[in-house]
Amino acid sequence: MSPEKSTGADGKRFETLSVTYGEEPDLSNGVGDVTSPIHLASTYAVEGIDMDTALEDLDPDADEFLYTRLSNPTRHALETRVAALEGGDHAMAFASGTSAVVSAIMAAVEPGDHVVAFEDLYGGTNTMLKELFREKLNVAVDFVDATDPEEVRAAATDDTAMLWMETPTNPLLRLCDIEEMAAIADEYDALLGVDNTFMGPYFQRPLELGADVVIHSTTKYINGHSDSLGGVAVLSDEEYAGEIGFLQQVGMGNVMAPFDAYMVLRGLKTLPLRMRQHEKNAAEVAAYLDSHEQVSAVHYPGLQSHPQHELANDQMDGHGGVLSFELDGGLEAVEHFVAALEEFTLAVSLGGVESLIEHPASMTHSPLPAEERAELGITDGLLRVSVGVEHPKDLVADLERGFEAMAAADESVAETEAPEASPGDD
Ligand SMILES: *Cc1c(COP(=O)(O)O)cnc(C)c1O
Numbered sequence: 001m002s003p004e005k006s007t008g009a010d011g012k013r014f015e016t017l018s019v020t021y022g023e024e025p026d027l028s029n030g031v032g033d034v035t036s037p038i039h040l041a042s043t044y045a046v047e048g049i050d051m052d053t054a055l056e057d058l059d060p061d062a063d064e065f066l067y068t069r070l071s072n073p074t075r076h077a078l079e080t081r082v083a084a085l086e087g088g089d090h091a092m093a094f095a096s097g098t099s100a101v102v103s104a105i106m107a108a109v110e111p112g113d114h115v116v117a118f119e120d121l122y123g124g125t126n127t128m129l130k131e132l133f134r135e136k137l138n139v140a141v142d143f144v145d146a147t148d149p150e151e152v153r154a155a156a157t158d159d160t161a162m163l164w165m166e167t168p169t170n171p172l173l174r175l176c177d178i179e180e181m182a183a184i185a186d187e188y189d190a191l192l193g194v195d196n197t198f199m200g201p202y203f204q205r206p207l208e209l210g211a212d213v214v215i216h217s218t219t220k221y222i223n224g225h226s227d228s229l230g231g232v233a234v235l236s237d238e239e240y241a242g243e244i245g246f247l248q249q250v251g252m253g254n255v256m257a258p259f260d261a262y263m264v265l266r267g268l269k270t271l272p273l274r275m276r277q278h279e280k281n282a283a284e285v286a287a288y289l290d291s292h293e294q295v296s297a298v299h300y301p302g303l304q305s306h307p308q309h310e311l312a313n314d315q316m317d318g319h320g321g322v323l324s325f326e327l328d329g330g331l332e333a334v335e336h337f338v339a340a341l342e343e344f345t346l347a348v349s350l351g352g353v354e355s356l357i358e359h360p361a362s363m364t365h366s367p368l369p370a371e372e373r374a375e376l377g378i379t380d381g382l383l384r385v386s387v388g389v390e391h392p393k394d395l396v397a398d399l400e401r402g403f404e405a406m407a408a409a410d411e412s413v414a415e416t417e418a419p420e421a422s423p424g425d426d
Helices: 014-020 073-086 097-106 123-134 149-155 178-187 238-251 258-268 271-290 309-315 330-339 370-376 392-421
Strands: 090-094 114-118 140-144 160-166 191-195 213-217 231-235 295-299 322-327 356-358 382-386
Touching: 014 073, 014 271, 073 090, 073 231, 073 258, 090 097, 090 238, 097 123, 097 191, 097 213, 097 231, 097 238, 114 123, 123 140, 123 160, 140 149, 149 178, 160 178, 178 191, 231 238, 271 295, 271 322, 271 392, 322 330, 330 382, 330 392
Parallel strands: 114 140, 114 160, 160 191, 191 213
Antiparallel strands: 090 231, 213 231, 295 322, 322 382, 356 382
């Protein structure tokens, strides 16, 4: 698949926007940095006393800044670029993906409202919806299997103010149909929020499919180098954007630091290149795992065998770099497999240039009770990988090491058990 992106801001294409949009060399101070400087100042000198200009009238596009929590030139450059890439009019950058999620939801709901969420959400978001929104803010939350739009429709009520979705989900790569979700949200006068962290704007743009707000953990693909924590919310509705901006700047004061904004701007320049390689490598790894007899299931939207492969092709321009798979032999097999790997680092998180592997049952999804994990299909034999941009043959060779270690462990078990099984035998 080689997506020819529709033209975006200024009639430019995705690859061009990724590199330069929002970073215009400014020659007025005689320097003309080609990349956006890291503006560390917390406060900005103003021309003089002015009774006529309100805070909200300050225009960062015209270099009008007052105080960094409200707006900062480096953060503004990043917000401008991400808005263009996601096809939204407004973007706000936060200190983490989590703060982007909480702000997007909090700006949409009030006590007494109802939220319908995908049951298969990022662990932190799942806990946030239960412990913060449900327990503290009196917002009712229903978790449903959104792979079936009818389950979402059945859960929605007149009090439903928001649908909160991820697609594909973590760690089982289940999809929901974004256009269908947008239609249901419209039926109930609710807002649709989509966490687009797993695909990124290069492969999926939910706003074009009817979502009201998109969030990212920029910690993952958007920054892409596992060295910055951040988040962003992107949307077009002026009023909703105002509410989220209020939370970002005043209600919670939860902003991305200038240094991180610089890092993410830099990471974004190679987003299309990285995403293409992530996908190419993930497809090779998925095909290898799919053909391995000790793997009982591979979850990757790019495989024909994925139950929603067609939906994936309809609403995404690619299949991404994350997949999960199930090893025959459960926990013990997983331990031997993971211990033998050299390229795949055992670590949570995803979306960086380096390949990572993690064990959801004991790592990302360990806060979920065992029964809930079982219901979701997160077994002890499940592993999730974030396929990096290394050479795919080296990655496959690494997985081969894992399978060899499993086989060696099986053999040593067979040897120690053999004498008991047939005493007297030599
Ligand atoms: C990582 C992640 C988050 C949370 O982002 P942080 O930057 O860690 O706060 C939210 N959603 C998804 C899908 C994620 O992968």
